[in-house]
Amino acid sequence: MSAPVLFDLPGPKARARIRIGTAVGxxxxxALVAFVLVRLNGNGQLDPARWAILFDPNSGVxxxxxxxxxxxxxxxxxxxxxxxxxxxxxxxxxxxxHRWVRIPVTTVIEFFRAIPLLVVIFALYFVLPAFGPxxxxxAALGLGLTLYNMAVLAEIFRAxxxxxxxxxxxxxxxxxxxxxxxxxxxxxxxxxxxxxxxLIAQIVVLLKDTSLGFIIGYFELLRQARSLVEFLNFNxxxxxxxxxxxxxxxxxxxxxxxxxxxxxxxxKRTRSSAKAAGATAPxxxxxxxxxxxxxxx
Amino acid sequence: MQFFIDNFDxxxxxxxxxxxxxxxxxxxxxxxxxxxATMRVSPIPPLRGLATFYVETFRNTPLTVVxxxxxxxxxxxxxxxxxxxxxxxxxxxxTAAFVAEAVRSGINSxxxxxxxxxxALGLGFGQSLREVVLPQAFRTVVPPLGSVFIAMAKNTxxxxxxSVSELSSTLPxxxxxxxxxxxxxxxxxVIGYMxxxxxxxxxxxxxxxxxxxxx
Numbered sequence: 001m002s003a004p005v006l007f008d009l010p011g012p013k014a015r016a017r018i019r020i021g022t023a024v025g026x027x028x029x030x031a032l033v034a035f036v037l038v039r040l041n042g043n044g045q046l047d048p049a050r051w052a053i054l055f056d057p058n059s060g061v062x063x064x065x066x067x068x069x070x071x072x073x074x075x076x077x078x079x080x081x082x083x084x085x086x087x088x089x090x091x092x093x094x095x096x097x098h099r100w101v102r103i104p105v106t107t108v109i110e111f112f113r114a115i116p117l118l119v120v121i122f123a124l125y126f127v128l129p130a131f132g133p134x135x136x137x138x139a140a141l142g143l144g145l146t147l148y149n150m151a152v153l154a155e156i157f158r159a160x161x162x163x164x165x166x167x168x169x170x171x172x173x174x175x176x177x178x179x180x181x182x183x184x185x186x187x188x189x190x191x192x193x194x195x196x197x198x199l200i201a202q203i204v205v206l207l208k209d210t211s212l213g214f215i216i217g218y219f220e221l222l223r224q225a226r227s228l229v230e231f232l233n234f235n236x237x238x239x240x241x242x243x244x245x246x247x248x249x250x251x252x253x254x255x256x257x258x259x260x261x262x263x264x265x266x267x268k269r270t271r272s273s274a275k276a277a278g279a280t281a282p283x284x285x286x287x288x289x290x291x292x293x294x295x296x297x
Numbered sequence: 298m299q300f301f302i303d304n305f306d307x308x309x310x311x312x313x314x315x316x317x318x319x320x321x322x323x324x325x326x327x328x329x330x331x332x333x334a335t336m337r338v339s340p341i342p343p344l345r346g347l348a349t350f351y352v353e354t355f356r357n358t359p360l361t362v363v364x365x366x367x368x369x370x371x372x373x374x375x376x377x378x379x380x381x382x383x384x385x386x387x388x389x390x391x392t393a394a395f396v397a398e399a400v401r402s403g404i405n406s407x408x409x410x411x412x413x414x415x416x417a418l419g420l421g422f423g424q425s426l427r428e429v430v431l432p433q434a435f436r437t438v439v440p441p442l443g444s445v446f447i448a449m450a451k452n453t454x455x456x457x458x459x460s461v462s463e464l465s466s467t468l469p470x471x472x473x474x475x476x477x478x479x480x481x482x483x484x485x486x487v488i489g490y491m492x493x494x495x496x497x498x499x500x501x502x503x504x505x506x507x508x509x510x511x512x
Contacts, residue, residue, distance in 0.1 A: 018341060021340070021341040021344075022341055022342060022343055025341050025342075025343035025344045025347070029343055036374055039374035039375055040373060040374060042375075043373055043374075043375070045373055114490070114491060114495070115451070115487050115490055115491075116451035116452070116454035116490060117451070117454075118454040118455060118457060118465050119454060119465050119468065119483075119490065122465060122468040122469060123468070126468060126472045127472060127479045127480070131479075207359075208357075208358070208360070209359070211362060212361060212455070215361075215455075215457065215458035222359070222361055222362060229369075241369055241373070242373045245362075245366065245370065248362070249365070249366065252358055252362055253354060253357045256357035256358075257353065257357050260353075260356075
């Protein structure tokens with residue numbers, strides 16, 4: 001249902017009301033923006049010289065943020081690849097015919113979906129060293145992201161596999177394929193294709209979660225921004241705080257909006273190609289108990 | 298066991314902080330989210346635009362960055378909030394974007410005939426939304442909204458990075474003092490979150506079955 005159903009095509013009176021509403025709405029938005037700008041200006045935050053530091057190579061700020069962005073993308077890439085591989089294995093394991101595979105795999109998935117990612121990272125970074133392996137901040141963050149996202153991705157893949165039409169599986173068995181062949185040659189490729197938009201959307205979630213590195217001291221974008229602010233505050237006083245944070249925030253938003261758009265594009269393409277093939281995607285089955293994060297939050 | 302007796306106060310206070318944070322930011326997110334969803338389907342273009350901008354911005358910003366803007370940014374417009382209030386605002390505003398998306402998709406899932414019938418009976422935009430569309434939308438939206446709020450309960454852990462003494466923050470604190478009981482500390486924190494999330498998941502399931510409508 002699109003918006004126009006909720007209200008009739010406006011007549012002259014309604015059009016006048018909408019115009020008034022529009023004017024009031026615009027005024028409210030402008031008033032809010034003006035309020036923030038006036039306050040910021042009162043504190044001298046709008047001084048162009050303050051914002052220039054974001055683009056001035058001599059200050060070292062753009063380079064530092066660039067390097068930090070690379071570190072953010074590194075940990076995100078490592079975690080995404082590892083989580084995808086493990087996620088597929090866990091999804092297949094959860095659908096296994098053997099109880100001794102299914103039950104432990106289900107436990108692992110539900111465990112990591114049920115506890116906050118930060119607790120996983122804390123456990124790897126603070127608790128694990130007592131039992132031997134001393135993880136760097138990079139390893140703790142990467143491993144934490146991997147463990148959490150592999151559980152989320154496993155559920156996504158499982159939903160995808162279950163959504164493939166039953167006839168596909170039956171036909172593959174009828175052709176004499178083994179269980180592993182049915183999974184790898186028939187079910188997984190179709191499931192992956194169908195779940196591609198969700199997979200891409202999960203990259204956004206993962207990329208956002210790399211900012212947790214801030215809390216354990218991995219020098220990703222946000223931590224770098226913080227330490228730049230501390231350094232600049234020490235040298236010049238508290239004048240660049242807002243500028244650096246806005247800069248770092250905008251980088252996240254830009255990259256994530258880009259990935260979200262790609263996900264939308266892919267979704268549109270898969271939907272239209274499915275229509276072309278004359279197939280309608282059945283509703284995805286929902287997980288029995290939902291302690292997880294399926295909403296990109 | 299001795300560990301639990303010794304640190305019961307710390308753990309209980311931390312647990313209550315997490316619970317309070319979850320409830321308060323949940324209420325903020327629900328109210329703000331429904332308002333945003335309403336704005337997104339309203340006939341007034343600037344409100345639609347504002348809500349879309351809000352949702353797209355917050356959905357693509359890490360919660361940690363939202364925390365940064367609330368804790369370090371608000372003072373720049375002469376508004377100083379305590380760390381706890383800041384955490385409620387950050388988590389609430391961030392989650393509101395996801396609530397808005399969930400509610401909007403619920404509104405879209407109500408069959409157009411319902412809204413058309415409401416219009417035909419002469420109900421206005423506000424009335425048809427309030428009396429006809431939203432009550433039905435909330436029913437379909439229970440499962441996605443439930444997972445949004447469960448994720449939010451887990452997301453409150455990020456407040457640990459901003460001087461709020463909630464559940465996760467006890468982990469680094471207690472680890473140093475209790476080198477022998479590391480796994481117990483971890484277990485206590487995990488159980489603390491499960492006490493919040495598992496009943497929530499159960500309640501969502503129950504609610505979903507109770508309000509389900511057959512189509």
